[in-house]
Amino acid sequence: MKTVELGRTGEQVSQLALGAMIMGTSTDEPTSVEMLDRYLDAGGNFVDTANCYCWWSREGSLGGESEELLGRWLAGRRDRVFLATKGSAMVWDQQGLWRDGQPDWPLARTRFEGAGAATLTKAIDDSLRRLRTDHVDLYYVHVDDRGTPLEETLEALAGIVAAGKARHIGWSNVRTWRLERIRQLCAANGWPAPVALQQQHTYLRPKAGLDSASIVDGEQLDYLRAHDDLSLVAYSPILKGVYDSAAKRAGHWAMDNYEGPDAQARLAAVAQVAAEIGVTANQVVLAWLLRQSPTMIPLVGPRTLEQYETAYAALDVVLSDEQVARLDAAGA
Template structure:
């Protein structure tokens, strides 16, 4: 697996990142270990988790299962990985976080996220470090942008975590472009450590007109990233839960709610044509397309639930799209 520079930090990371959200929850420990070992063997080094993963997997959880599992696996491997985790999105514990049928009450969770207050982040990071069994993380994200806490408080606290040696680099996730600009200006004004990574949802399909999500890269945010090359885009849900390979799954999947629009059919048609030319699958072709992006560059963050799903996606690393194929994929649709 090839590596690339993270933003303009000078630090090399693998071009494909591995998300551990389901590890310790939906994915068993045995399968999680197989996925992690296979990714490392393939040359991968960029691991991503969060302190809230995966509280919604079962009633009574407070999150942290993913970090705990990674902590066990990381023993004698810590120096081989670039480790990212996140804070701010653990909801206040309550029995009401789960509905009667055991599903998560996301409406309540979103109203009670821990947020990005200074003390909250300091305690959250200490908890993450303990679960991960390490004295530092390479990248620490504000998981969910907290507009209720002054940015100055959050940024000063985060900068202090870097100064203390507990964090190497900072990032932000699920955030609007205007907030990114405010963050950058405050860091420049006060000499605080600025974020070098932005983790957002990004894929081949374009978000639909009127999409109000702060979590999905739109045209404005793409332009912003093009002009600010020191901010690395890490794209989560790059294959939208695998819907590109399965029309039946795509037709009824909630993930499509943010993407249904007039150019979906045209983009899928070209994607399928190019995939056929390559002897590949649409999912792999989407990953390859993202890996070919240069302005701005993209680190796709995959989250396979099983070892078989990882093995199905890794061949995307070998796909070479020529200039004509890239142009057709880019031009497809409205």
């Protein structure tokens, strides 16, 4: 597996990041460990988790299962892993949060713990305890908290870095104008600036009129092209695997932000290229993302070993310049 530089940090991370969100819950521990071992043995090093993963897997959970599993697995391997975790999206108050066995996400979003100084200071310590390490390599604000002054959040993060508990910081689920304000404050105050932006990004483009702080739009891509000190870590790059199956796409919530004529045209282009080179549409999308500039790191979160191997195989998919141009140009 090739590596890429994270921002301008000098840190070399694997070109395909491995998400551990459902490890220890939907994916059992033996399968998770096998997946992690295969990834590490293949030259992968960029492992991503969060303190809240994954409370929504079952009623009564407060999260932490993923970090705890990684903490057990990391023993003897810590120096081979570029470890990322996140704070600010833990949901402590779960009163009335579950209905008919499912979490109420709109309600949950109103109860995120936020990015206040005391919250982040406690959250990083709790994460380090679960991960059984004295530091993480990258610490994200998981969900941008507009109820807390940015100065408070950034000063707290600077203290976390100064204490050696995190080596770099990142931000996730954030609008471009906020990201620019964050960078300006860091420059003015000498605080460590984000080196990674984790957002949802895929081959399909968000539908017209979509209002989302989490999905990369044209403006954000333009911003990233102009600021190569900030790497995009693209989560949900294959949208739960819907590229491979029209039946799976039909009515799937992952398509809600994309469905329309533009999406249909781009899905057709992916299917055509996949047929030409004899691979899956999901693999074409991952290969296309790996070809993008500025530096973009797809983050995959497979549930099974088969899904992991399919995603890993995308590293060997070779798209011709003509095919890339065709994929780029496709759309309504």
